Amino acid sequence: MVKTSQQLMKNILRKRTSDKPDETGESSSLRDSLDYQFIEELKKTKLSLLLDENHEFIKAMFQDCSDVVVREFQIEPNIPALLLFVDGLTNTQLLNDTMKSLMLLGGGETAIERIANTILPVSQTQISDNYGDLLVSVLGGDAALLVEGNAKAILLGIRGTEKRSVGEPETETVVRGPKEGFVESIRTNTSMIRRKLKTPRLKMKSMSVGKESNTNLVICYLDDLAMPSLIEEVVKRIELIKIDAILESGMIEELIQDNAFSPFPQMQYTERPDVVAGALLQGRVAILTDGTPFALVVPFVFIQIMQTSEDYYERFQIGTLLRMLRYVFLFLSLTTPALYVAITTYHQDLLPTTLMLSVAASREAIPFPAAVEAFIMEITFEALREAGIRLPKAVGSAVSILGALVVGQAAVQAGIVSAPMVIVVSITGIASFTIPRFNGAIAVRMLRFPILLAGSLFGFYGIFFSLMILLGHMANLRSFGVPYLSPLGPLSAGDMKDVFIRAPWWQMEKRPEFMDTQDVQRMDNKLPQQIKKDGGLDGSSIIHEHKASEEGQQNGKS
Numbered sequence: 337m338v339k340t341s342q343q344l345m346k347n348i349l350r351k352r353t354s355d356k357p358d359e360t361g362e363s364s365s366l367r368d369s370l371d372y373q374f375i376e377e378l379k380k381t382k383l384s385l386l387l388d389e390n391h392e393f394i395k396a397m398f399q400d401c402s403d404v405v406v407r408e409f410q411i412e413p414n415i416p417a418l419l420l421f422v423d424g425l426t427n428t429q430l431l432n433d434t435m436k437s438l439m440l441l442g443g444g445e446t447a448i449e450r451i452a453n454t455i456l457p458v459s460q461t462q463i464s465d466n467y468g469d470l471l472v473s474v475l476g477g478d479a480a481l482l483v484e485g486n487a488k489a490i491l492l493g494i495r496g497t498e499k500r501s502v503g504e505p506e507t508e509t510v511v512r513g514p515k516e517g518f519v520e521s522i523r524t525n526t527s528m529i530r531r532k533l534k535t536p537r538l539k540m541k542s543m544s545v546g547k548e549s550n551t552n553l554v555i556c557y558l559d560d561l562a563m564p565s566l567i568e569e570v571v572k573r574i575e576l577i578k579i580d581a582i583l584e585s586g587m588i589e590e591l592i593q594d595n596a597f598s599p600f601p602q603m604q605y606t607e608r609p610d611v612v613a614g615a616l617l618q619g620r621v622a623i624l625t626d627g628t629p630f631a632l633v634v635p636f637v638f639i640q641i642m643q644t645s646e647d648y649y650e651r652f653q654i655g656t657l658l659r660m661l662r663y664v665f666l667f668l669s670l671t672t673p674a675l676y677v678a679i680t681t682y683h684q685d686l687l688p689t690t691l692m693l694s695v696a697a698s699r700e701a702i703p704f705p706a707a708v709e710a711f712i713m714e715i716t717f718e719a720l721r722e723a724g725i726r727l728p729k730a731v732g733s734a735v736s737i738l739g740a741l742v743v744g745q746a747a748v749q750a751g752i753v754s755a756p757m758v759i760v761v762s763i764t765g766i767a768s769f770t771i772p773r774f775n776g777a778i779a780v781r782m783l784r785f786p787i788l789l790a791g792s793l794f795g796f797y798g799i800f801f802s803l804m805i806l807l808g809h810m811a812n813l814r815s816f817g818v819p820y821l822s823p824l825g826p827l828s829a830g831d832m833k834d835v836f837i838r839a840p841w842w843q844m845e846k847r848p849e850f851m852d853t854q855d856v857q858r859m860d861n862k863l864p865q866q867i868k869k870d871g872g873l874d875g876s877s878i879i880h881e882h883k884a885s886e887e888g889q890q891n892g893k894s
Contacts, residue, residue, distance in 0.1 A: 427496025
């Protein structure tokens with residue numbers, strides 16, 4: 337006896353839920369395996385020619401789903417059909433136009449292919465013959481049209497969810513540069529990248545991750561630049577993700593990064609389309625996740641923590657000055673508290689006599705050692721910063737600033753901490769704010785405490801060995817095969833133009849050497865050389881052209 341569609345659906349659900357976990361947990365792993373195979377089994381289940389059987393199967397599949405709408409209607413004359421969609425995920429106007437065209441202009445047509453090609457006012461349509469594709473498409477925001485006598489369904493691309501308008505990124509603000517940032521809609525984000533790179537070489541590979549969320553991902557790369565091995569590695573790692581749901585790109589970052597136990601970020605996240613476009617032009621790969629404005633870029637190296645997009649939009653002298661300033665403050669943010677504690681505890685002879693006496697006088701009534709004093713102030717400062725982030729914007733900044741002033745002043749007056757320690761902690765906090773990448777700044781803030789501990793125990797020797805261990809760890813890191821300290825280690829002399837300094841554009845005619853790309857040439861430098869050779873416009877030609885123009889006008893009047 338042939339099974340009906342409803343029986344098939346019940347059998348799939350029964351198989352999915354029949355195994356109960358035993359003491360060893362083996363059934364639980366089997367359950368997970370069946371969950372991942374659920375969609376594949378549905379793809380093997382074909383649609384029926386009978387609309388009633390399809391309807392019963394859909395009712396069983398979407399049982400107790402109040403947001404899933406099944407709209408039954410008739411195509412003229414008296415041909416049963418149904419439209420399946422999720423309320424809130426589809427474009428209502430296009431949905432109404434589709435039904436109107438079918439109900440009023442159908443003309444008795446029943447063949448799915450002819451309906452899709454001649455009647456529907458929808459630009460994006462796809463024909464499917466199985467329940468798996470229908471399920472994924474409908475839950476993604478499309479609508480499915482089924483007609484009596486057809487073992488196929490038309491999937492209508494009429495997604496129309498509510499989304500945030502494009503605005504300026506809050507985490508990567510610039511004075512000069514584009515003011516648009518990614519939003520939670522993945523198609524809006526891909527369109528912004530496409531506007532930056534208008535080339536058919538820009539590829540966008542679509543994937544889906546999460547057995548329950550079926551989150552859409554898009555892998556972006558330039559086909560003539562990115563190495564195929566890098567693209568294959570990114571795709572392979574994402575395909576190996578087995579998880580219930582992906583709710584934000586940070587989950588993907590943690591799952592596919594090379595070393596999850598390192599405090600340093602090995603993947604860049606950004607909400608700026610121009611940053612993603614610039615990375616793609618270097619042969620990198622971007623991962624866009626539906627539902628979040630943050631895109632991931634791989635590979636990622638340490639020097640990118642200290643770079644901003646504005647470095648390349650302003651004059652190179654300004655970019656160089658600001659970049660060198662950031663490196664100085666990076667070192668201060670990492671070591672200032674440890675250096676202060678080490679000097680005041682073990683190496684007082686390094687201070688000038690006057691300064692040493694001033695520091696000693698300020699610490700005379702302090703009941704705690706310098707190390708305890710530093711830990712108290714650092715922890716307090718981190719707590720104030722966290723409170724300022726979590727509170728509403730209207731009061732967050734005021735609380736953090738007033739809290740730092742009030743707590744610092746009160747602590748000094750109460751004799752709990754010294755005034756120099758408050759200055760040291762303030763300089764450290766300000767220095768950490770100059771690090772452009774937030775995830776890089778967090779890593780520095782975390783590492784500040786073990787270095788402070790080493791400095792309080794062993795003085796300069798502890799700080800020195802802590803930094804050596806830190807550099808050794810960074811030298812062993814890889815980001816999708818690229819050494820984390822590139823181009824400093826291994827040294828790449830040609831790439832040093834864009835590390836501590838930002839060389840003029842005409843001197844960076846090649847892409848980074850540490851990135852394996854199919855085309856290393858970025859531009860030529862003939863234009864500035866030609867301008868220099870011609871000597872520019874010295875003004876004499878302007879006077880000559882002006883006189884010639886006046887003479888021509890006079891001759892015309894005469």
